[in-house]
Amino acid sequence: MRTPLIAGNWKMHKTVAQSERFISGLLPLLYAADGVEVGICVPYTDLQAMVDSARGSRVEVYAQNMHEAPEGAFTGEISAEMLTEIDVHGVVLGHSERREFFNETDTALAEKLLAARAAGLAAILCVGETEDQRTDGATESVLKRQLERGLALLDAEALAELVIAYEPVWAIGTGAVATAEQAQEACAFIRSRVAVIDAAAAESVRILYGGSVKADNAAELLALPDVDGALVGGASLEPESFAAIIGAAVS
Numbered sequence: 001m002r003t004p005l006i007a008g009n010w011k012m013h014k015t016v017a018q019s020e021r022f023i024s025g026l027l028p029l030l031y032a033a034d035g036v037e038v039g040i041c042v043p044y045t046d047l048q049a050m051v052d053s054a055r056g057s058r059v060e061v062y063a064q065n066m067h068e069a070p071e072g073a074f075t076g077e078i079s080a081e082m083l084t085e086i087d088v089h090g091v092v093l094g095h096s097e098r099r100e101f102f103n104e105t106d107t108a109l110a111e112k113l114l115a116a117r118a119a120g121l122a123a124i125l126c127v128g129e130t131e132d133q134r135t136d137g138a139t140e141s142v143l144k145r146q147l148e149r150g151l152a153l154l155d156a157e158a159l160a161e162l163v164i165a166y167e168p169v170w171a172i173g174t175g176a177v178a179t180a181e182q183a184q185e186a187c188a189f190i191r192s193r194v195a196v197i198d199a200a201a202a203e204s205v206r207i208l209y210g211g212s213v214k215a216d217n218a219a220e221l222l223a224l225p226d227v228d229g230a231l232v233g234g235a236s237l238e239p240e241s242f243a244a245i246i247g248a249a250v251s
């Protein structure tokens with residue numbers, strides 16, 4: 001049995017004061033979220049405050065990126081150890097916005113996944129095709145390439161504990177959520193690609209769907225056999241809408 005994970009990706013939203021207001025609004029809404037793992041992926045400046053405020057709750061705090069090197073001359077970057085030192089639980093890697101706007105490559109992501117693993121950070125690897133790639137019938141070849149390259153350095157144990165988020169780029173922030181059929185097909189394909197590397201890991205790896213997940217479409221997506229949770233953007237910014245999505249994951 002795979003534990004469902006609902007993770008909110010705030011992207012570049014919320015000052016520390018705003019994040020504190022959010023978490024005090026969210027925690028009282030989670031009394032009935034048994035059996036669901038909850039994550040918030042927050043800007044670097046909010047990490048310490050959210051780790052402190054979420055301590056003892058079911059909410060785990062994730063960074064939205066990190067550098068693969070342990071330290072060095074990489075101005076503006078953050079290492080895995082800098083995150084674990086302040087008790088950050090995990091990190092989101094390879095979000096399509098980082099791939100598109102910050103030249104994130106699959107090769108760097110393989111190194112980042114390895115560094116996160118070595119530091120004891122949980123990792124959520126994002127993959128997904130653009131609208132043009134889907135129209136061209138290239139969805140599976142894009143996912144296959146991103147997974148082959150991104151997962152290249154992980155052993156089976158690391159793979160089993162990994163979280164992979166399928167986020168079709170055309171569904172992010174557009175309101176154009178994937179149909180249940182599209183989400184299931186892509187997530188099953190991702191699991192089949194993990195099985196090529198290690199069959200047992202494919203049974204354990206958790207696969208999230210992301211892209212315009214809202215309170216009113218979450219239940220249908222979360223009921224799909226190969227969808228183990230959701231990575232939520234816009235709807236994770238308000239405690240009420242985020243809690244409603246978490247509620248949809250309670251079985």
Ligand code: 13P
Pocket residue numbers: 009095167171172173174175210211212213231232233234235
């Ligand atoms: P939206 O839920 O706003 O479409 O964003 C999805 C996303 O990119 C989560 O990482």
